[in-house]
């Protein structure tokens with residue numbers, strides 16, 4: 001694998017080079033808060049942000065996506081196909097966010113019903129991960145077996161050596177296509193690579209090798225009627241913060257938009273935390289309270305996801321932990337589940 | 344009559360002697376400088392795994408959510424609730440709107456010198472994810488990216504708290520701390536003044552920019568004590584009223600309609616803005632509403648639990664300059 005050394009001071013210039021080849025989504029900081037956003041200029045990049053508040057899923061599953069448009073021409077309806085996706089680079093993703101893309105792939109890119117729009121976007125997406133030596137206070141990816149120095153799933157990976165330097169690892173064909181932007185950086189020498197190997201080793205030692213997710217899924221499967229649910233939902237406000245910020249939550253609603261003689265069918269983010277999510281056309285709602293809705297969120301993430309796709313729908317990024325207005329801490333919920341005796 | 348009491352002692356007593364079925368208060372939260380609601384049920388408080396009892400109750404600048412929002416989940420029960428000054432006003436509003444019978448509630452008033460706003464805190468620290476942060480003698484000691492910073496608590500307080508006119512809860516049965524010094528809030532809010540100084544085009548640009556940030560997660564509505572409709576207009580689907588696309592017009596529609604419903608009802612508690620994950624400047628527009636109720640109708644939401652609500656009252660001398 002080809003490796004280079006990228007000084008921290010050159011990070012914005014590197015992003016500037018990348019922006020010549022594709023549109024780039026990267027961490028920015030506004031009023032002290034990190035967000036993943038499409039860059040307008042390279043100097044917007046915030047190279048210190050580890051897990052920005054908004055997640056990169058918006059690049060693959062936009063908050064609002066046109067499935068197809070239509071217009072009336074001389075009284076006849078013509079279908080307008082959605083615009084072709086343009087090449088995009090997701091820059092500076094924490095390995096937990098890269099893992100989240102793998103879970104989206106499991107849902108949208110897998111048989112028997114791959115999603116054409118998702119596949120098209122995914123095909124023009126290059127993922128540039130960035131490792132981290134310090135874990136955010138709200139994150140728990142290590143407990144779920146995600147190592148913050150792991151380059152799996154990346155096309156390029158920036159592995160931190162110290163506050164001033166990263167080793168740039170050029171991993172896949174998509175990554176090699178960006179070689180012209182990387183060639184300005186010196187090759188990594190053996191000392192740097194040895195240091196990186198040591199850092200990886202000590203990071204891996206802190207990451208749970210057997211997170212026991214199958215056992216958790218099996219336990220949860222027997223807890224659908226547990227008393228636990230009537231307790232942990234009591235202070236949950238039932239908003240969309242946890243799901244909308246989550247890099248793995250992928251539920252959507254399909255709506256019709258119309259203006260005059262044209263319109264579109266769009267899909268927009270939705271979440272099992274909303275009451276409307278399960279309301280039937282008859283008016284009946286099988287999930288009448290936040291108890292059932294919160295149970296769905298936990299079950300989907302740690303039981304159904306693992307059963308059906310062999311991956312949890314949570315990567316431990318901690319966004320929902322830090323941003324829940326009611327401080328309904330997912331880590332505490334998981335702890336309570338583990339401590340509850342099996343029936 | 345309001346008596347002074349110790350928070351944990353009175354909470355334990357109310358639960359033990361059967362005065363209330365449920366108690367809603369605060370406990371320390373799990374992320375830096377956060378607090379979480381603590382809901383205790385008579386008979387089972389503290390007895391289940393992972394659940395704390397009355398001894399875990401706290402009240403300080405971390406207690407930012409408006410707990411009155413949670414009251415709606417316990418309708419028909421006898422409830423004791425810990426309220427700040429602004430929460431007390433929200434509660435008064437609900438009593439005015441006949442959502443709760445005051446006699447079913449035991450109000451534990453927590454005099455409040457201001458709560459931390461995640462937005463103000465992030466701005467002060469230039470980070471929204473400190474490794475750790477603690478509050479000591481009105482100073483915040485935070486570690487961000489391994490570097491320690493100390494900022495005065497006042498920098499991290501919700502700007503609305505600085506000019507709050509009702510820091511000491513008005514409708515409390517018990518006060519769980521000594522009253523705090525009151526501020527003079529007779530001057531119009533600075534943010535509103537500043538917005539009025541803008542040109543119409545600048546105001547529109549600012550509004551559009553704020554609305555473009557909104558991701559329609561509905562957290563602002565979900566945490567608001569005054570938003571308690573069984574079916575919100577935004578959730579009507581037969582036919583659908585509100586769009587959910589990323590066109591800022593959809594966010595504008597949602598917020599403008601919501602504000603229409605909150606006119607003369609929003610107490611400016613700021614819970615919505617503190618809950619917003621996208622940093623939308625909801626306070627500015629809420630303050631506009633309150634300013635308007637004050638100057639046009641001489642009405643302050645939640646100031647008097649006995650008074651008729653603004654929308655439900657009529658004064659012959661109302662200037663009537665505004666009709667919808």
Ligand code: SF4
Nearest residue numbers: 236237239241242324
């Ligand atoms: S857990 Fe928190 S973020 Fe999620 S719906 Fe409940 S209150 Fe909102």
Ligand code: SF4
Nearest residue numbers: 246314315317318320
């Ligand atoms: S559930 Fe929470 S911690 Fe897990 S991936 Fe989603 S936002 Fe991150």
Ligand code: SF4
Nearest residue numbers: 249250251272297300
């Ligand atoms: S947790 Fe809820 S919103 Fe997230 S993917 Fe699962 S069902 Fe959808």
Ligand code: SF4
Nearest residue numbers: 567609611612613615
């Ligand atoms: S709109 Fe916001 S400030 Fe006004 S009462 Fe509701 S939560 Fe409080």
Ligand code: SF4
Nearest residue numbers: 557558560561563619
């Ligand atoms: S909380 Fe913020 S992002 Fe969510 S709907 Fe309200 S204004 Fe929009």
